[in-house]
Amino acid sequence: MMAIDVQTLIPLFVAIPLGMSLLVQLVARRRHAVAEALTTATLLVLTLMSGISVGQCGIYHLGGWPTPVGIDMRLDALATLLLLVVSVVGLAVSLYSIDYMRRFTARSHFYSLFLLMVTGMNGVILAGDLFNLYVFLEVAAIASYSLVAFGCAHEELEASFKYIVLGSLSSALILTGVALVYGMTGTLNLAHIASRIAETGMSMPLLLAFGLFICGFAFKAALVPFHAWLPDAHPSAPAPVSAMLSGVLIKAIGVYVLARLAFNVFGIGANELSLLRWLGLLSMVAGGLLAVGQQDIKRLFAYSSISQVGFMVLGLGLGTPLGLIGGLYHLVNHALFKPLLFLNAGAIEYATGSRDLQQLGGLNRELPVTAATSLVGSMSIAGIPPFNGFWSKLIIVLACIESGFYGFATAAVLVSIVTLAYQLKVQRMAFFAALPDALKGLRREPPMMALAMILLALGCIALSFAILTGLRDPWLIGAAQQTLTAGIFGG
Numbered sequence: 001m002m003a004i005d006v007q008t009l010i011p012l013f014v015a016i017p018l019g020m021s022l023l024v025q026l027v028a029r030r031r032h033a034v035a036e037a038l039t040t041a042t043l044l045v046l047t048l049m050s051g052i053s054v055g056q057c058g059i060y061h062l063g064g065w066p067t068p069v070g071i072d073m074r075l076d077a078l079a080t081l082l083l084l085v086v087s088v089v090g091l092a093v094s095l096y097s098i099d100y101m102r103r104f105t106a107r108s109h110f111y112s113l114f115l116l117m118v119t120g121m122n123g124v125i126l127a128g129d130l131f132n133l134y135v136f137l138e139v140a141a142i143a144s145y146s147l148v149a150f151g152c153a154h155e156e157l158e159a160s161f162k163y164i165v166l167g168s169l170s171s172a173l174i175l176t177g178v179a180l181v182y183g184m185t186g187t188l189n190l191a192h193i194a195s196r197i198a199e200t201g202m203s204m205p206l207l208l209a210f211g212l213f214i215c216g217f218a219f220k221a222a223l224v225p226f227h228a229w230l231p232d233a234h235p236s237a238p239a240p241v242s243a244m245l246s247g248v249l250i251k252a253i254g255v256y257v258l259a260r261l262a263f264n265v266f267g268i269g270a271n272e273l274s275l276l277r278w279l280g281l282l283s284m285v286a287g288g289l290l291a292v293g294q295q296d297i298k299r300l301f302a303y304s305s306i307s308q309v310g311f312m313v314l315g316l317g318l319g320t321p322l323g324l325i326g327g328l329y330h331l332v333n334h335a336l337f338k339p340l341l342f343l344n345a346g347a348i349e350y351a352t353g354s355r356d357l358q359q360l361g362g363l364n365r366e367l368p369v370t371a372a373t374s375l376v377g378s379m380s381i382a383g384i385p386p387f388n389g390f391w392s393k394l395i396i397v398l399a400c401i402e403s404g405f406y407g408f409a410t411a412a413v414l415v416s417i418v419t420l421a422y423q424l425k426v427q428r429m430a431f432f433a434a435l436p437d438a439l440k441g442l443r444r445e446p447p448m449m450a451l452a453m454i455l456l457a458l459g460c461i462a463l464s465f466a467i468l469t470g471l472r473d474p475w476l477i478g479a480a481q482q483t484l485t486a487g488i489f490g491g
Contacts (some may be wrong), residue, residue: 071126221254239346284310362435
């Protein structure tokens with residue numbers, strides 16, 4: 001009975017946010033409180049559904065038509081993990097937006113686009129064929145383009161235009177890869193593609209298609225050298241949008257799809273693993289070094305996101321069970337502490353009107369919740385024990401050593417030290433330096449913004465104890481890792 005119930009829930013992960021996105025436009029255009037309530041309720045429902053789906057798997061044939069005619073939506077341990085991440089982060093961000101977005105007009109459009117982005121991400125996670133994966137990817141991407149430009153200021157419009165141009169290029173690469181795969185296999189169903197590749201092997205057109213997928217989804221994940229859009233998009237977007245982009249979007253439509261295709265469809269070999277390792281290393285190092293010199297707090301966090309995605313891809317590129325667990329564990333950790341840091345940055349900008357670290361200081365007394373939760377986020381991303389980022393980075397380093405990649409392990413440790421350096425800079429300049437006279441008497445964080453930051457900080461602390469309490473494979477990480485190594489959806 002449970003399996004049937006979960007199977008029935010699968011299409012609702014897409015249908016509910018899509019329907020609510022339309023409903024917000026129809027009934028809440030001028031009723032902002034209604035739009036806020038509908039969005040928060042939707043994310044709460046999706047979070048509960050994700051929790052119910054933990055440990056379950058199933059296939060939903062849309063319209064009742066079997067493959068290859070029908071559309072498959074598939075749920076497994078890896079998909080459940082990503083759905084839960086998207087829902088939890090989305091819920092926290094929706095709560096934060098209630099207070100933060102009040103300075104914007106047409107807030108109903110924001111919430112409608114926000115839910116549409118969630119729809120696209122959930123669709124990408126559950127899609128069982130390449131065509132609908134591409135469709136949902138574009139839904140999420142188009143919503144994110146609009147959200148980056150939401151404030152309509154010059155900086156925001158410029159960043160969004162750059163994002164659209166580069167995003168369209170990456171989408172063209174992905175669509176070309178889809179066409180090549182269909183031409184060579186005669187199907188777009190992921191399970192069928194995997195089966196035919198296993199039977200016939202990788203031909204040159206399929207290798208080319210896989211290369212196009214790597215380039216296209218590396219852009220979506222903001223891996224170096226495909227990262228040019230992210231340092232502009234993150235600082236320009238409203239803080240809730242930055243949190244979603246960095247926390248879940250680049251993982252759901254970037255890292256997740258890249259890992260799924262590499263391990264479950266095409267079958268990843270030594271050359272492909274090596275490519276992923278080097279992409280991870282390059283992103284890890286370049287993103288960390290570029291973050292050091294930034295004074296704009298959101299731009300600093302944007303480059304930091306590039307570096308942290310590098311850690312994930314490095315772990316996945318090792319291809320070992322320990323490496324996969326480390327990469328997936330860091331993906332989950334990053335989905336909590338990086339949105340937290342962007343929400344912290346948004347709270348600072350909301351209170352002071354500035355993102356420039358040189359104009360800040362002494363905010364630990366003026367914004368105590370932001371200061372306390374920012375410290376949790378900074379220590380987590382820097383990998384300071386016992387915070388959650390330490391454990392995932394430690395697993396990745398140990399996996400590198402286990403595989404004999406001592407240079408990669410050394411680089412990971414050094415980049416973590418660099419991360420600690422720029423996070424300490426943020427803490428010193430924003431919170432512990434002398435308070436400028438212009439910033440005295442600031443109002444404290446509005447309650448819903450404070451609540452969202454506290455929830456994410458508590459999530460970081462909870463994941464910190466996942467290993468300390470004796471759990472070898474924290475949360476759903478072990479099951480998700482097994483999904484990557486067991487073939488397409490366990491098949």
